[in-house]
Amino acid sequence: MSLEYKNFDTLSSYRDLAAAGKQPRSLETMLDAKRVERYEVKTDLGTEYLAYNYAAKKVDENVLELLQSLADEAQLAEKYRTLTQGEVMNTGENRKVLHHLSRGEVSGPVTEDGKDLGAFYRNQQQRIATFTQKVHDGTITTPEGTRFDTVVQIGIGGSDLGPRALYLALEGYATPKMKARFISNVDPDDAAVVLQNINPQSSLFILVSKSGTTQETLTNEALVLGVLEKAGIQQPRKQMICVTSETSPLAKNSEYLDSFFIDDYIGGRFSSTSAVGGAVLSLAYGPEVFRDLLDGAHSADLAALDPSLQNNPAMLDALIGVFERNFMNLPSTAILPYSQALSRFPAHLQQADMESNGKQVNRFGKPVSYVTGPVIFGEPGTNGQHSFYQLLHQGTDIIPLQFIGFLKNQTGMDTTFEGSTSQQKLNANLVAQIAAFALGKDDDNANKHFPGERPSSLLYADKLTPRVLGALLAHFENKIMFQGFLWNLNSFDQEGVQLGKVLTKAVLGAGEIHPALQALAEKLGAR
Known part of the structure; x- marks a missing residue:
């Protein structure tokens, strides 16, 4: 089947959905127990799962049929499969898009000039695993023989946001083998605070820059080197490893302790499952934990191949988001994880989504005549409830909501107070918010009137494990790409x-x- 890349508003499904978007739908009358059970799609992760429940979205069977027609007409499944097979999809830079391959083959091997690109990624993962094991067992130390106990990642954008979010997400699950810290901002106070709270004599630094020329990262490297030298460290770069491309100025530089490689086919915001995230996460938690994260992401990638919306949660999530953005005229989306572990996950998704689909020209450089990527923001519940939820409930804009929750907490630590546990209270708040946003509350006092009709979805699992975290990451990455395909954008520059x-x-x-x-x-x- 030949692929066609057409502007969204030229598709016949566009007109049908535009008409459907004008039809009144009330969550108060739509939402019921049967719908809560039926409007859900699960990704199978082996012994675990990640569920996407969209019962509180303003879609019905007619809209779902139209969205399926749109997915078929826009050839979403075929375009996704083609991307994973290694076709050039980054039209702005004439590159393949291969972050999926860093966690496993999705549609078979990908080769270039006789080189197996999947083998390249697997080799880097194995090199990182071997290096990590030697650091953990004390075979690799500082030049003075001191064992490393802390790892500090120096990078910005995709070299910081994703890896940092994933590290924090696993702190309650796995006991760190090494503490991890992150320096990203060129603001010297960022580095200073980190460096003041570590022992430079026992710290391993990861310098992350694909080009090897990133201004903020190299400036922070110089700052760190100066601190290490003042601490009496004679060979400071022997406490640094590089994650970079094989052609960058940093590559295979004997001054550094080691180098691990990425290539131009993995963009920064999609690089958390490559060496960019693999080095720091493996050092912090062990290669086995990182492998579980990759396996979870791979399971979600495989699920994204299915052309049926009822079997493909990422595609369904993407299409409902487009329905809200383009036909309900809703400009923003809030990401609301009811898990403190995901405190930096919304920040990562801000970059992943807004850098990918914040475009006003199509993949051929021609202006589009419809709105594209939404504004993404969010914070963990229940803190957010005491912050910006006021606007979400009673503001003049309706903002779609994506809740994330878990049946169990990570640590097992809990207490019973006033007849319920902390985890029960957390999830009771989550459920209450979904209901309040959807159903609202009448009150003669206008100040206490809640209009409701605020649509939301829920991503949930039993517990936030590495496998579930990987699936959650891949769900949003694939959602972003499906929306980019629909809007006919190049989501990769x-x-x-x-x-x-x-x-x-x-x-x-x-x-x-x-x-x-x-x-x-x-x-x-x-x-």
């Missing part, structure tokens, strides 16, 4: 971040710049 980088160099340089920039630079001491 990020030209929107480049202009600021260029102007930063101009401000720091000695050449002539725009007078307004000159004045601002002088006010802030940047020049």
